Amino acid sequence: MKKMRTVLFAVLLLGLYANNTSAQWKYTKRISFPAADSSIVQPFLCTVDDNGRLYVISSRSTNLNAHDAIYFLKDSKDTVMTRMIDYTAIGDTVNIKMLVGITHIKNNILVSGKINNFVSPGGQSCSYYYLDGDTSKGTRYGYSPYLSGWGTFVLGAAATKDSIVFAGTDYTKGIRAFNFSTKSKLAGFAAYISPDNQNAEPGGPSTAGFDVIRDCAVIPNGDYFDPKTPFYTSRNSQAVGELNGGIASWTGGTQYDKAAVSSNHQNYTALRVVDLDNYLSFNSSIPYGITCDNKGTLWVAGIDSTRRWVKGFQVETGIVSANATQVDELPSSGSKAQPDPNGAPMTGPADVAFTSDDNTAYVIDAWQRCVFQFNNGTSDVKKASVAPADFKLDQNYPNPFNPATRISYSLPQDMNVKIFVTNSLGQEVALLVNGFVQAGKHTVEFNAMNLSNGIYFYTLKTEKYVKTNKMVLLK
Numbered sequence: 001m002k003k004m005r006t007v008l009f010a011v012l013l014l015g016l017y018a019n020n021t022s023a024q025w026k027y028t029k030r031i032s033f034p035a036a037d038s039s040i041v042q043p044f045l046c047t048v049d050d051n052g053r054l055y056v057i058s059s060r061s062t063n064l065n066a067h068d069a070i071y072f073l074k075d076s077k078d079t080v081m082t083r084m085i086d087y088t089a090i091g092d093t094v095n096i097k098m099l100v101g102i103t104h105i106k107n108n109i110l111v112s113g114k115i116n117n118f119v120s121p122g123g124q125s126c127s128y129y130y131l132d133g134d135t136s137k138g139t140r141y142g143y144s145p146y147l148s149g150w151g152t153f154v155l156g157a158a159a160t161k162d163s164i165v166f167a168g169t170d171y172t173k174g175i176r177a178f179n180f181s182t183k184s185k186l187a188g189f190a191a192y193i194s195p196d197n198q199n200a201e202p203g204g205p206s207t208a209g210f211d212v213i214r215d216c217a218v219i220p221n222g223d224y225f226d227p228k229t230p231f232y233t234s235r236n237s238q239a240v241g242e243l244n245g246g247i248a249s250w251t252g253g254t255q256y257d258k259a260a261v262s263s264n265h266q267n268y269t270a271l272r273v274v275d276l277d278n279y280l281s282f283n284s285s286i287p288y289g290i291t292c293d294n295k296g297t298l299w300v301a302g303i304d305s306t307r308r309w310v311k312g313f314q315v316e317t318g319i320v321s322a323n324a325t326q327v328d329e330l331p332s333s334g335s336k337a338q339p340d341p342n343g344a345p346m347t348g349p350a351d352v353a354f355t356s357d358d359n360t361a362y363v364i365d366a367w368q369r370c371v372f373q374f375n376n377g378t379s380d381v382k383k384a385s386v387a388p389a390d391f392k393l394d395q396n397y398p399n400p401f402n403p404a405t406r407i408s409y410s411l412p413q414d415m416n417v418k419i420f421v422t423n424s425l426g427q428e429v430a431l432l433v434n435g436f437v438q439a440g441k442h443t444v445e446f447n448a449m450n451l452s453n454g455i456y457f458y459t460l461k462t463e464k465y466v467k468t469n470k471m472v473l474l475k
Contacts, residue, residue: 024376025330025361027344031371033071033081040088042066043364043371045156045215045289048353049104049133052076054362054371055084057111059099062286062366068099070111072133073371076360081371085135087113095126095140101157101167101215105180109133110165112154115143123170123209125154127190129180141190149176149192153209156287158216158231160224164193164255166231166265168213173200175213175233177255177265186256193256195266202272203235203244211238211245214287215351219296224255227267228435230317232298234288245282247273247290247300249315249322251435273298273315275324276404276445279307279337289351293358296438297327301349303366309335310352310363316444319431325406325443330361330374344372388412388441391465396446396458400474403449407432409460410441418461419444424454432458448473 033041044059054073060066067088071081087096094116101112112127126142127150142150152171159165163181168174177193179186186193206212215234222229230249237245253268273280282288285304292298297312312328329335330352331343348367354360361374392410399405411417419433429451432444446458453475459468 024328025374026377027331027342028373028375029079030344031073031079031081031362031373033369034083037067037069037083038369040065040067040086041069041071041369043350043366043369044099045102045287045351046353046362046364046371047102047104047109048355048360048362049107049109050356051107052355052360053107053133054081054353055102055104055109055133056081056364056371057099057102060088061098061100068093068096068113070099070102070109073362076373084133085138095142096128100125100153100155103157103159103165103216105159105163105165107132110157110159110180112142112157112167114153123153125150125152127154129190147191148188148194149178153212154178155213156215156233158218158291160218160231160255161221162224162255164224166216166218166250166255168201168216168233168235170206170209170212172196172198173204173206173212174198174270175201175216175250175265175268179256184256193265197253197266197268199266199269201233201235201248202270203237203246203248206238211236211242211284215289217290217292217298219292220294220356222292222296225258226436227252227254228317230315230322232273232290232292232315233270234282234290234300236282236286236288237284239284242284243281245284245288247280247282247298247324249273249317251317271317271320271322273313273322273324274445274447275313275326276406277326277337279311279326280313280324287350289349289364291352291354293354294356295358298324299328299352299354301352301363303348303350306336308332308346308349309337310346310349310361311337314442316433316437316442317435318433318444321447323432323445325445330363330372344374346372388439391460391462391467393458393460393467393469395469396471400472401448402473402475403451404445404447405471406443406445407458408441408443411437411439411462413439415462415464419458420461421446421456421458423451423456429456 069086124143131137248270331340350366
């Protein structure tokens with residue numbers, strides 16, 4: 001009976017998912033790299049600037065025979081990328097031993113790289129910042145000559161709308177913020193914003209400098225002066241069979257303190273993002289690139305051979321973990337979860353990026369050394385019908401459950417939301433959501449692995465609505 005319930009639940013979810021997403025994203029074309037560079041290009045991470053131009057870094061991080069270089073798509077109609085700069089070819093292997101991050105600030109492009117060990121054996125980084133993506137307008141920042149904050153490996157990068165860049169570090173196994181704003185009163189353009197954040201990524205210390213943060217993602221229009229606005233990092237595991245890798249959601253701090261002109265990002269703490277299907281438990285593959293669209297959906301590129309997909313997740317921050325529910329997927333004929341015969345033939349999706357209107361997506365494939373383009377065919381009518389007319393708290397499913405279940409709820413408008421679970425004595429045993437949530441239908445997962453059998457109650461509480469439902473844990 002239990003097996004039948006599980007199968008029925010999976011079929012129901014698959015049907016709902018197919019109905020909601022199949023008509024949205026369409027695979028449109030494959031984009032190649034220059035034929036002359038076929039033996040030296042190794043796509044790693046990517047970004048799309050405010051004008052809709054795609055940039056991709058090639059990196060020696062996964063292929064020591066590759067060149068560290070930047071490529072861009074001159075026109076969205078092109079089918080071949082154009083080389084912007086090849087650091088290896090021009091002999092800049094001192095400053096750029098290995099490219100490890102890329103982001104954009106408006107139409108400016110920022111890349112970060114590890115400095116060669118024979119110059120800086122302790123492990124330092126530098127960056128190049130190109131105004132309008134123009135190599136003649138590029139400036140080097142970082143360690144040697146010393147610039148505060150670059151005296152460690154700075155890994156991945158994501159820029160807020162206020163030109164503050166979040167990145168991972170090898171020093172604390174956590175995050176660091178850098179100032180790339182010309183309007184703020186912060187001291188030091190391209191310097192890190194002190195004091196440092198000492199809170200580590202949930203996977204714990206890196207054992208050999210390999211299982212580290214590889215990419216970062218911010219919500220493009222997110223308010224990062226609000227401690228409840230999350231940003232995300234992606235980390236791989238040390239080896240196959242070890243599961244300290246995954247996504248982390250960082251909240252509790254701000255990009256900087258506007259009043260004191262100092263940092264509040266030292267208050268950021270991270271929670272592991274978990275999902276019921278374990279899609280987000282990463283192995284030793286890299287980089288598991290991530291990005292966020294304007295709706296706050298977290299998109300993840302599942303590069304390893306057990307995934308081969310690019311999925312979008314809605315993340316709800318709790319107390320001990322952040323719960324993720326899949327809400328979208330780019331069509332992939334190679335997906336191990338939901339193959340689409342009309343999708344892109346992905347074998348190694350490394351990263352994903354969107355245009356500013358969220359209507360075009362690009363996925364770089366590390367194994368095929370190419371880019372796949374997707375267009376969003378969602379109509380305005382469908383978008384307008386997303387927000388429900390009233391509050392609703394659905395019955396959890398499955399119920400009874402063991403040990404995890406899903407709780408769905410609907411909000412007619414953006415507001416602060418609290419969802420918590422109590423036992424039969426009225427004692428709170430779990431806080432699932434506690435913060436600002438956008439209008440629409442949401443799903444949060446509750447895992448009762450450490451609780452005993454019995455009846456539990458879950459409550460949705462807002463300023464305008466309170467409702468409690470009963471559920472049964474049956475192990």
